[in-house]
Amino acid sequence: SNSIILMNLLVGLAVDDIQGVQSIAFIKKLGLQVRMTMEFESVLPDKILKRFIIMDETITPNEGKQQSFWSWWEFKSNPFADNKDDMENFNFRINESIVDVKDSMRSLRHQMKALTEKNQKIETLLEELLKRKN
Numbered sequence: 001s002n003s004i005i006l007m008n009l010l011v012g013l014a015v016d017d018i019q020g021v022q023s024i025a026f027i028k029k030l031g032l033q034v035r036m037t038m039e040f041e042s043v044l045p046d047k048i049l050k051r052f053i054i055m056d057e058t059i060t061p062n063e064g065k066q067q068s069f070w071s072w073w074e075f076k077s078n079p080f081a082d083n084k085d086d087m088e089n090f091n092f093r094i095n096e097s098i099v100d101v102k103d104s105m106r107s108l109r110h111q112m113k114a115l116t117e118k119n120q121k122i123e124t125l126l127e128e129l130l131k132r133k134n
Contacts, residue, residue: 002119009111020101023094 041049 002115002122006112006115009108009115020097023097027094
């Protein structure tokens with residue numbers, strides 16, 4: 001019965017920790033995408049890189065005022081621009097979730113220690129009962 005309780009606690013830990021794992025997995029996924037892109041660019045020949053990677057762009061105001069069919073598709077703002085407030089909020093949420101996970105791990109460690117001690121006591125009691133019965 002103690003092993004069942006222990007397994008239930010471990011399952012509870014796994015279910016509770018899913019959100020933290022998902023946020024960490026999202027960050028790792030972004031990192032892997034960046035690394036893959038950088039590795040892919042390093043393998044490409046210079047001719048292709050010069051052809052497709054635009055290092056500078058000239059913007060001329062008041063030109064091209066007519067709207068094309070695909071104008072609705074264009075981004076209104078740069079989706080890759082750094083927004084400090086969003087990043088700070090994101091970092092704050094990650095730090096909060098890390099602290100929460102650490103706290104839950106600490107409490108689970110204490111609970112596991114208490115369960116281990118209780119389990120050892122029960123085992124010694126059972127051993128004594130078996131000795132007395134024989």
